[in-house]
Amino acid sequence: GAVVSQHPSWVICKSGTSVKIECRSLDFQATTMFWYRQFPKQSLMLMATSNEGSKATYEQGVEKDKFLINHASLTLSTLTVTSAHPEDSSFYICSASKPGLAGDEQYFGPGTRLTVT
Amino acid sequence: QKEVEQNSGPLSVPEGAIASLNCTYSDRVSQSFFWYRQYSGKSPELIMSIYSNGDKEDGRFTAQLNKASQYVSLLIRDSQPSDSATYLCAVKSGYNFNKFYFGSGTKLNVKP
Numbered sequence: 524g525a526v527v528s529q530h531p532s533w534v535i536c537k538s539g540t541s542v543k544i545e546c547r548s549l550d551f552q553a554t555t556m557f558w559y560r561q562f563p564k565q566s567l568m569l570m571a572t573s574n575e576g577s578k579a580t581y582e583q584g585v586e587k588d589k590f591l592i593n594h595a596s597l598t599l600s601t602l603t604v605t606s607a608h609p610e611d612s613s614f615y616i617c618s619a620s621k622p623g624l625a626g627d628e629q630y631f632g633p634g635t636r637l638t639v640t
Numbered sequence: 641q642k643e644v645e646q647n648s649g650p651l652s653v654p655e656g657a658i659a660s661l662n663c664t665y666s667d668r669v670s671q672s673f674f675w676y677r678q679y680s681g682k683s684p685e686l687i688m689s690i691y692s693n694g695d696k697e698d699g700r701f702t703a704q705l706n707k708a709s710q711y712v713s714l715l716i717r718d719s720q721p722s723d724s725a726t727y728l729c730a731v732k733s734g735y736n737f738n739k740f741y742f743g744s745g746t747k748l749n750v751k752p
Binding site for chain 2: 525566614616623626627629630631632633634
């Protein structure tokens with residue numbers, strides 16, 4: 524199997540506060556994890572790619588000082604939304620890359636719904 | 641040009657019919673291709689991966705790959721209302737092995 528968990532599944536926070544989201548691969552080691560954001564009725568948007576033990580690679584237009592990513596181990600990556608604002612309200616989804624028979628496959632966590640009031 | 645192109649749909653098929661979902665990609669050296677299903681409000685779920693030209697069958701699902709035409713498709717036989725979802729095509733970059741490109745998805749409606 525390939526199970527990826529996320530915590531929390533939903534969170535409501537006040538504007539200006541920070542929120543940390545955890546992503547764990549439960550039954551495999553993931554050298555690479557990905558963070559996505561998805562607004563209602565829109566496509567997945569890749570925010571950053573993180574590799575264990577190194578700095579994350581952010582996509583163009585994503586503020587690395589606002590979205591802090593830490594990939595501390597082969598099974599855990601965290602995304603911290605700093606000084607959150609209402610426009611950061613979205614569905615945040617992580618995924619983890621698992622080696623398959625013919626190449627890496629990407630498995631998604633269940634997502635975290637963030638609402639900033 | 642986007643790396644992965646899909647028709648956004650919606651594609652409507654009656655229950656029991658075959659649903660055909662298509663995807664084209666631009667990276668000629670890509671070797672790994674994936675189909676994900678995403679229900680409304682949920683995260684994507686991997687349903688098929690394909691690496692070689694031809695067909696790959698898994699239950700009611702068949703993935704088809706044609707690297708020469710840079711084309712991937714997903715056939716769903718005996719479509720059920722529970723198959724109604726958005727189907728995402730993903731292609732792993734042939735140059736950057738950490739890079740996966742996702743299409744914007746095709747919304748499938750299976751009518752009872």
